[in-house]
Amino acid sequence: MTSVFGPDVAGAEDAAAASALGGPGGHEEVVFCQDRQSGLRAIIAIYSTALGPGLGGTRFYPYQSESAALADVLNLSRAMAYKNALAGLDLGGGKAVIIGDPDLVKTEALLRAYGRFVESLGGRYITACDIGTYSEDMDIVARESRFVTGRTIPNGGAGDSSVLTAFGVFQGMRACAEHVWGSTSLDGKTVGIEGVGKVGHRLVDHLVADGARVVIFDTSQAALERVQAQHPAVSVAASRAELISSQLDVYSPCALGGAVDETTAEVLSARVICGGANNQLAHPGVEKVLSDHGIVYAPDYLVNAGGVIQVADELHGFSFDRAKAKASQILATTKQILAAADADGVPPAVAADRLAERRIAEIGRLRGIYLRQ
Ligand SMILES: NC(=O)c1ccc[n+]([C@@H]2O[C@H](COP(=O)([O-])OP(=O)(O)OC[C@H]3O[C@@H](n4cnc5c(N)ncnc54)[C@H](O)[C@@H]3O)[C@@H](O)[C@H]2O)c1
Incomplete structure (x- = not known):
């Protein structure tokens, strides 16, 4: 089984899998979500929130196994941390996968159940579209959670990315x-x-x-x-x-x-x-x-x-020109x-990895300066 905690904690037998996660310490948080009635089985992975909440899409895919889904979400959430850092965004890296064939099992109830799990993370993870999910789906997820982007234009969203x-x-x-x-x-x-x-x-x-x-x-x-x-x-x-x-x-x-x-x-x-x-x-x-x-x-x-x-x-009220x-x-x-x-x-x-890591370290460090909320 792939380790989610990285080489420091995982033990030698998981070192190879953990090194695929690309760094000491591994992911911050990995959440398994299940709602039996709607059939929801999802995994949300947050790699880093050093720059801000982890933003990354929800992949809805018929994974062969739970461990294949886990390996995918761990890799994808790490990649989002690097992508968001290099893009100069004040956002960390996260990603989610929903296990199943979207053409067969995607329903309003399942998406709304998923939205409640996203909401339960209190904004540490912000979701969006990925393979198998569309802006219309994000509109539905957004009925249960504030932490959704990539919605349709009539609903205040950015539309097709x-x-x-x-x-x-x-x-x-x-x-x-x-x-x-x-x-x-x-x-x-x-x-x-x-x-x-x-x-x-x-x-x-x-x-x-x-x-x-x-x-x-x-x-x-x-x-x-x-x-x-x-x-x-x-x-x-x-x-x-x-x-x-x-x-x-x-x-x-x-x-x-x-x-x-x-x-x-x-x-x-x-x-x-x-x-x-x-x-x-x-x-x-x-x-x-x-x-x-x-x-x-x-x-x-x-x-x-x-x-x-x-x-x-x-997330700031969409402006196409600004984006x-x-x-x-x-x-x-x-x-x-x-x-x-x-x-x-x-x-x-x-060189790209180094630049992303430098920004995550330099800007993420500033959170160590205490500010009274
Ligand atoms: N849409 C986005 O905003 C976005 C953002 C970042 C990255 N990406 C990535 O870009 C890629 C394309 O995304 P998209 O949104 O255009 O998806 P899409 O599904 O609209 O287009 C993919 C195209 O690739 C074709 N295709 C599938 N298998 C192929 C193969 N073996 N050889 C040649 N063509 C094949 C499909 O027929 C389809 O026309 C994906 O890897 C996606 O993860 C997309």
Whole structure:
């Protein structure tokens, strides 16, 4: 069983699992929630509240086992702490999973039961959408809890977060382009996008407007046709293998996690990898392999933070312009990280981790200064 308390407490047999959690001390809090009548089985994990309440979405997924769900929520909540820190938000990292097939078991009662558990944490965890949950679901959760974001626009929410996710990925890509080719413009560059769903198809819009040539691949014919109807000049690869082995300047994974491994590094002609998918690297160590092949990898949690920036803004009464201005900063942060990686002789993923950890330590420390409530 995966340990939730990290290597200090877990004991030697759990050290390998705990080290996957990425740091001494592990998570602050992990809560198992059950409501038998509605069928709710959920796990909420809070990795860190050093910068503020842990914000992260609720993944509704038919996990094979409870331990698979636990491993996922532990990894995802840690990643949120790093993502929120790098995005400059006053928010820590948390995440939740609901076990089950959302198409079969999602009901009003289940979502409201879940909302009561979120509320019971008193604001230490703020939830939002993730795979299997939508803004309409957050509207329902919000009937039981104040600590919900990513609601629909008519309910005061920020709406579909993929708008600023795609915008932020584009900013990260511009920073990579400047780093490699000396200009933030993608004009004349060829960008291969894997997955043209909510994030990917909006990214195509930005790239076409900037003058890039775009090649796409998706397992959904409908997704491909939607893009082609809007942008007839975009070409379609017949398979993922064809996409990544074609002549590209930038490869942009915007579908599932784990898309990038040693084989990708071998076959890729692209000098840059920058996309919206979460957890793009198949396993630790791939970032070094990419660097050794001269490929600049923009860490996913750095460049895909536009979505969390969008829903975090809702906590202050949503302003799209304010959120977009904040997401624009992904350009500067990416430049900073690429420069630090070069200066320190480490892959950008390592430089990004270091910057996030420094902000968590420096700003989190300030809470040690006593203030009377
Ligand atoms: N939506 C957001 O705001 C947001 C924020 C941060 C990160 N992300 C991440 O970005 C990625 C895409 O999210 P989305 O919201 O666009 O999801 P989505 O479900 O709208 O789109 C995913 C697309 O990928 C396609 N796809 C699935 N498997 C594929 C495969 N094996 N090869 C090629 N295409 C495949 C699907 O057909 C779909 O068109 C996910 O990894 C998600 O976790 C999304």
